[in-house]
Amino acid sequence: MSGDPRTVVRKFLARPQHEGAGAVVRRSIGRFELKYFDPFLVLDEFSITAPAGFPDHPHRGFETVTYMLQGAVTHEDFEGHKGTIEAGDLQWMTAGRGIVHSEMPASNGTQKGLQLWINLSDRHKMIEPRYQEIASTNIAEASEDGVTVRIIAGESLGIQSPIYTRTPTMFLDFTLEPGAYMQQPVPESWNAFVYVLEGEGVFGKSRSSSTTAHHLLLLGPGDRLMAWNKSSKMLRFILVGGEPIGQPVVQWGPFVMNTQEEIDQTIQDFENFENGFEKARYWRSEATQ
Numbered sequence: 001m002s003g004d005p006r007t008v009v010r011k012f013l014a015r016p017q018h019e020g021a022g023a024v025v026r027r028s029i030g031r032f033e034l035k036y037f038d039p040f041l042v043l044d045e046f047s048i049t050a051p052a053g054f055p056d057h058p059h060r061g062f063e064t065v066t067y068m069l070q071g072a073v074t075h076e077d078f079e080g081h082k083g084t085i086e087a088g089d090l091q092w093m094t095a096g097r098g099i100v101h102s103e104m105p106a107s108n109g110t111q112k113g114l115q116l117w118i119n120l121s122d123r124h125k126m127i128e129p130r131y132q133e134i135a136s137t138n139i140a141e142a143s144e145d146g147v148t149v150r151i152i153a154g155e156s157l158g159i160q161s162p163i164y165t166r167t168p169t170m171f172l173d174f175t176l177e178p179g180a181y182m183q184q185p186v187p188e189s190w191n192a193f194v195y196v197l198e199g200e201g202v203f204g205k206s207r208s209s210s211t212t213a214h215h216l217l218l219l220g221p222g223d224r225l226m227a228w229n230k231s232s233k234m235l236r237f238i239l240v241g242g243e244p245i246g247q248p249v250v251q252w253g254p255f256v257m258n259t260q261e262e263i264d265q266t267i268q269d270f271e272n273f274e275n276g277f278e279k280a281r282y283w284r285s286e287a288t289q
């Protein structure tokens, strides 16, 4: 690698806030200090205990990536697609022209996970909805010198995820043993961030300070991330990068388009059950009945 390692340019502590129906999320991307980090719209570390959850709601114009950390979430949509996302499982949902679904706790106790919202370019915003779902046991994993990486999207240690990312994206789940060090290439033209899940780590070229759980680190220019675990406990974090789309973003809750007129049309489509929302007219999820 001929370029420079990336440095940490901004650091945010994601504090709990209420979302959905009684759900608690730690929102890092999508909060007022960081409304949009192209192509990323939202990063939520969510925690839900029944009866709280995310009952019937729509999406248009982007993708949701749900990666379970603890427990399980049951999802069902207006096309009859339903299932349970267990701990370690991945659901990559391309809402495209429109999805209406519910995402609710699948069992008692607290369900925890991450949900990342990835914007779609204008040419993909109205494509047919699609799911890519991988069970935990089928998620590619590699280990080397005290570093274990689960390849959710993109490539690491010579292993490529099967997930097709319309907006080119990498999503890697790293665990470093005490004393371990990692280096991961990141395309120089991509925006990239780290979100710490557990432990304490030192990130970036300057190795200035350590970072603990629930913190998001925006990375500056460079061709790779370096990280160290100088603590006596395990360090776990995700490294996410994406190719900026560079188009206008007009968002109204779960609708993300390029112009206000397209948002007005989307709201009309949803209210009139048209242009992709036809099946929302009579559908209600079982989870919320």
Ligand SMILES: Nc1ccc(F)c(C(=O)c2c[nH]c3ncc(Cl)cc23)c1F
Binding pocket: 019, 020, 025, 044, 046, 054, 057, 058, 066, 073, 103, 114, 115, 253, 254
């Ligand atoms: N207010 C609001 C508006 C629109 C939404 F789509 C949602 C929503 O469904 C979620 C937002 N964060 C999430 N983390 C995890 C899961 Cl499983 C779902 C969500 C929501 F909460």
Ligand SMILES: [Fe+3]
Binding pocket: 054, 057, 059, 064, 101, 103
């Ligand atoms: Fe949703």
